[in-house]
Amino acid sequence: MLAGRAEELEVFTDALDAGPGAPGRAMLVTGPRGSGKTVMLNALEDAARQRGWLVISQTARRGVADEIRDTQLPALLGAYADDAIENHVTGANVSLPGIGGGMTRTRTENYPVTPSFRFYLEKLTDALSPGLGVVLSLDELHPGAGQDLERITQAVQHAFREDRQVALVAAGLPLAVDDLLTVPGMTFIRRAERFSMKDVPLPDVRYAIQIPIEQAGRRITPEALEVLAEGYSFLVQLVGYHAWNSNREHDVISLADAHVGVDKAVARLGRLVHEAALKDISDVDRAFVTAMAVDEGPSRISDVATRLGTDGNNANQYRRRLIEAELIEPAGHGLVQFTLPHLRDHLRSRYLPLVDDASEDLPAPPRLSGAGHQRQAIVVPRHERDRPRR
Numbered sequence: 001m002l003a004g005r006a007e008e009l010e011v012f013t014d015a016l017d018a019g020p021g022a023p024g025r026a027m028l029v030t031g032p033r034g035s036g037k038t039v040m041l042n043a044l045e046d047a048a049r050q051r052g053w054l055v056i057s058q059t060a061r062r063g064v065a066d067e068i069r070d071t072q073l074p075a076l077l078g079a080y081a082d083d084a085i086e087n088h089v090t091g092a093n094v095s096l097p098g099i100g101g102g103m104t105r106t107r108t109e110n111y112p113v114t115p116s117f118r119f120y121l122e123k124l125t126d127a128l129s130p131g132l133g134v135v136l137s138l139d140e141l142h143p144g145a146g147q148d149l150e151r152i153t154q155a156v157q158h159a160f161r162e163d164r165q166v167a168l169v170a171a172g173l174p175l176a177v178d179d180l181l182t183v184p185g186m187t188f189i190r191r192a193e194r195f196s197m198k199d200v201p202l203p204d205v206r207y208a209i210q211i212p213i214e215q216a217g218r219r220i221t222p223e224a225l226e227v228l229a230e231g232y233s234f235l236v237q238l239v240g241y242h243a244w245n246s247n248r249e250h251d252v253i254s255l256a257d258a259h260v261g262v263d264k265a266v267a268r269l270g271r272l273v274h275e276a277a278l279k280d281i282s283d284v285d286r287a288f289v290t291a292m293a294v295d296e297g298p299s300r301i302s303d304v305a306t307r308l309g310t311d312g313n314n315a316n317q318y319r320r321r322l323i324e325a326e327l328i329e330p331a332g333h334g335l336v337q338f339t340l341p342h343l344r345d346h347l348r349s350r351y352l353p354l355v356d357d358a359s360e361d362l363p364a365p366p367r368l369s370g371a372g373h374q375r376q377a378i379v380v381p382r383h384e385r386d387r388p389r390r
């Protein structure tokens with residue numbers, strides 16, 4: 001069950017029903033790791049298929065425009081275009097008056113033309129029954145795919161202009177998408193309907209956890225439900241799954257089961273989401289969030305700068321990048337806090353050495369590159385590490 005995404009789906013399906021050129025037919029989905037971009041695209045694709053539309057779904061890496069033109073578009077044209085297969089008579093013995101029979105002529109093009117992406121897309125929309133169309137779905141938008149995206153969006157833009165039945169949905173990390181949109185020729189996609197996969201509203205999360213449990217014949221206490229409801233997409237299904245399995249023979253999912261569920265889900269979150277998110281950012285940005293993890297709550301930029309041995313200007317640059325990446329958010333004047341739940345704990349357990357046990361075999365904390373900075377040791381007192389926290 002996809003929690004809290006009804007509005008985005010409706011904008012898209014309304015646009016499919018509204019006819020060619022409706023603004024919701026170009027949709028851009030952004031959000032940090034694990035926020036549900038891919039499942040959102042899947043839901044949009046499914047909604048289009050249910051309406052009889054064709055879906056071309058791809059990861060937006062370099063070369064993707066050629067790949068779609070050379071494989072997916074021809075395959076669909078082969079299946080849907082009336083002129084896909086032509087029957088030629090070759091080698092027949094035909095006798096024409098005055099010419100005689102037995103001659104076969106073959107013509108070879110000396111200047112073969114490779115049809116463009118746009119040509120194939122137009123042919124495909126021509127071939128479909130009225131009202132049906134093609135959705136192009138591109139996941140993991142990446143600046144490396146800039147030229148491809150430019151070709152694809154230009155073809156889609158023309159299709160819109162010519163009232164063809166085409167829609168484009170695309171998803172990516174906020175920074176990657178912002179970088180991509182600075183490429184010239186992206187005006188069309190810059191004007192696309194943009195949805196950020198921020199938190200899922202808590203009532204939707206509770207509903208998405210509670211309903212499947214009750215439909216399967218068990219119950220959950222309100223306190224347990226409260227512990228499970230975080231509002232972070234990645235956790236919605238996972239916490240429910242692990243809480244369910246904690247004590248399968250009991251009718252009721254208890255608070256203790258909920259805590260087991262959260263712990264297991266958070267471990268998974270660390271491996272899959274936090275590590276991926278930390279890989280996406282630069283060394284200095286990683287050092288910045290690690291320095292933030294020392295604090296119990298929101299971090300003061302000036303403190304973080306001191307811990308990193310850098311000045312306020314530099315610290316503010318890292319701050320800006322990290323806010324754009326949606327990993328941190330402003331929390332009052334001069335303060336920032338984490339947006340990804342449990343990232344603080346993950347950084348503490350993986351990257352911060354202990355004060356009273358510095359020899360413990362932990363991975364080295366990320367370092368600031370560039371000479372001239374005297375970095376202070378970033379350490380968490382042991383008593384703080386052992387305290388459970390969000």
Ligand SMILES: Nc1ncnc2c1ncn2[C@@H]1O[C@H](COP(=O)(O)OP(=O)(O)OP(=O)(O)O)[C@@H](O)[C@H]1O
Pocket residue numbers: 001002003004005031032033034035036037038039040173200208233234235236237238276
């Ligand atoms: N709205 C939602 N309701 C319930 N579960 C969700 C929702 N969104 C995401 N999830 C869960 O979170 C997991 C991660 O979602 P998804 O893979 O779509 O994230 P993503 O934003 O594409 O991440 P990445 O940036 O790493 O590609 C999904 O497998 C799904 O279980």
Ligand SMILES: [Mg+2]
Pocket residue numbers: 037038039139140
């Ligand atoms: Mg994804």
